[in-house]
Amino acid sequence: MSPWTWTLPCARRSPLRLSGLHVATIGAAFSLLYLFCVFVIPQILRLRFRTDLGWYDLGFYGFGPSKNYASFDYASPRVEISQWDAGCDPRYTFLAPRGDSIAQAGPMILDAAGNLVWMKHNWETTQDFKVQRYQDEDYLTYWEGGEIEGRGFGSWYMLDSTYTQRYEINPVGNYGGDLHEFHITPEGTALVTVYDPTPADLTSVGGPALGWIFDGVFQEIDIESGELLFEWRASRHYPVNSTYEPLRRTGRTRETAFDYVHINSVDTDEQGNYLVSARHTHSVSCIDRTTGELLWTLGGKLNDFTDASDGEATNFAWQHDARWHANNTLTLFDNAAHSNEDSGESRGMTIHLDVTAREATLQTAYYHPQQMKSVSQGNVQILDDGDRVLVGWGHSAAYSEYTPDGQLQCNVHFGASAFFTFGRVVSYRTFKGTWVGHPQNPPDAEVEGNHVYVSWNGATEVVAWRLEAWASDDVSDATSFGVVAQFEKTGFETEIEIPEDMEWPLFRIVALDADGNPLGVTDVLQRDQGMSMDELLHVQNWILYIAFVMAGGGLLAGLYRCICCRRLFRRSNDYQLVPLSEREDDRSPV
Incomplete structure (x- = not known):
């Protein structure tokens, strides 16, 4: 071996070590493939992707999209109305959403447009x-x-x-x-x-x-x-x-x-x-x-019973919500499946029973256009006039209305339908009905900048909000308010712009019914006199963002500089080993 030849310990490997490494790599690959097949592929197969799904049902707004409010502490479902005809029931919807993708679970009332009317957060x-x-x-x-x-x-x-x-x-x-x-x-x-x-x-x-x-x-x-x-x-x-x-x-x-x-x-x-x-x-x-x-x-x-409908009246399985109606009619929700591995399509059913003759006849079946498979929960409700039927899809976050002969009229989702089989948003049952609510607490309001946001959880008779300013020079006179403007109620929470020419900074909001009668009054509010805490935090957030960007850019520049310097250092230190005797012969005489 020449005096300048170096041999590294890892320069040579035995064939045995190489084969062992290959076996370990192949084993790891097969293990990953097995885990992928066992855990990942079944979840992928549960997805319900369709060509007719929009952004909402594909989950781009979340598994359980929700609305937040400035004047109210809790969030409510943001629904997707995919079909709505003139014959749809205009009354309130009653449901209790729950699941991993629900912000706050509990009983809720929604109006026909999907706006929150009332909710109670239950732990x-x-x-x-x-x-x-x-x-x-x-x-x-x-x-x-x-x-x-x-x-x-x-x-x-x-x-x-x-x-x-x-x-x-x-x-x-x-x-x-x-x-x-x-x-x-x-x-x-x-x-x-x-x-x-x-x-x-x-x-x-x-x-x-x-x-x-x-x-x-x-x-x-x-x-x-x-x-x-x-x-x-x-x-x-x-x-x-x-x-x-x-x-x-x-x-x-x-x-x-x-x-x-x-x-x-x-x-x-x-x-x-x-x-x-x-x-x-x-x-x-x-x-x-x-x-x-x-x-x-x-x-x-x-x-x-003898089935007069070729088995379609008695072949329901894992059903829910059997209800008796006049003229010997029975309704129920046929889940048709107990787990995601079961075959079958869920449906609502109306069955006529001739109890004396022990004969059952399927009158109508109510199917969802997305071939729903609700493995649990669900209900069927014949609405008051008998002209429509409501189906709550239970484990699938949807409810639909049908004509008596099974034609879909209205369809509402309160969760992304591509992920219904995961049960991240469910409601045991869903109902329609009338309700008049008179909450005992006053309306809620929040001032942000030159806007005020007002809502009243559970108040069903409010149609407008009246802005009243404190019109007295006497601060101790808490009864002198003058009308400034009136605004139509919009959804659960109404945003009101405070007029710039409103002289006094103190004001209140009055809830009005359809006849203009006051129903409730907020606490006295005050217009913001300067930068609000939210605005201040917003400015601080921007400062933090800029600081992080600058720090990140400086770090990247430093890393780039170090890499370049290291390359230059390597180039300037290239050398070649020579025999010691040659180096001694080349020395200049003293």
Whole structure:
């Protein structure tokens, strides 16, 4: 080896080391490919991209687009109305959006244009929000509580027209109220559901002889006294093997009881008999109001009816919200799927029953143009005049209106439809109805610069806002206000420009009804005298942005300079090794 030859330790590698590196690389690649196939591809397949989707449904505004307000602390859904005809119901919409992409969950009222009317932010889960009549008075009713695996443990609440809680209803016994049903009957009683863990023999479905079920229970309760009027248990009438729900690892302990029935709605017919929807048995049953015996069952393994529609009237599955109507008509929401892996398309249904002849006929099916597959929740409502039908798509953040023969008239989304299968925005049910609200708190207002933003959460009769300035030289005279201008109410929050020629900096906003009568007055407001805190923060933010840009530019320039200097240094230090003897011979004599 010559004296100037260098050998680096990593210059040579054995074939064995090279092959080991290749094996590790190939193994890592296959592992990544496997993880991609197992975790990523199934999520991609769940996406519902279509050529007719707009920016909203493609998620460009977020999975659950929302509106923020200056005068109100919470955000409301920003809806997308993709179809709206003259025949659409102009009344209010009642829903309770929840999910990972909802800013603040809770019961909400929207107007026909999708503007917020009222909302209440609840920290716990809220479901089944609607208007119900009790003792000749309208109430907002909903369930609130904790939820686990599709069951609830909470209470039902009733708010009057001032949004004051008047009633809290709980089941009779050592139970928590379930989230699925709170229905006020024409007689003024409440039908509620309970999931009660109960020992049971599960050998018929491949389980232990001493196992556990969640028994489907409903109670009829006197609202005023809380007295139990009637109680019914599914386990006394539905065999365990009538279920379509797989046992899997459930049923071994009380905590993991087998939910074989899953009651999700209770109604009454003209005779006062009960109509029960059992999701996991794919059936709707009529129950004698006195004995509790099954009078008949539609659908599932216990079906009593001949299907006059080639199976289309009885082949519903995993259904919700069975309701009885006049002329022997039944409506329900056919989920048709229990998970994203199931095939089937969800639909609303109107079914005519000839109870005497035990014959079922499908009258109308209501389908969504995007071939919806809602794996949970949902409802069907026949609107007051009977000329329209509302379908709430539950797990899919949408509601639609149809003509009686199933023609789509109105379609509204409150979440990006391309991602409906992920359940990031849902509402258990959606309803239409009338409501008059008189909140007890005053209107809210916020002054920003030369504008004031005003809103009044829950006030349904406001049509205009009147700006009044303090017109007295006596500061102690708090009653002297003069009218400056009047503005039409626009949406939930109205933006009002403060006139430049308004002499006094103190003013207030008055809410007016259609006849010009005052309904409420804001607190006294003051026009900004200088730069507001928001404007100051805005200026500071711009200073920070400029500082970050300058710092980043300086850092990049420094890195560029260092790289250039390093290259120049390398070029100026090129050398060649020569034998030591040659270097000694080349030395100049002293």
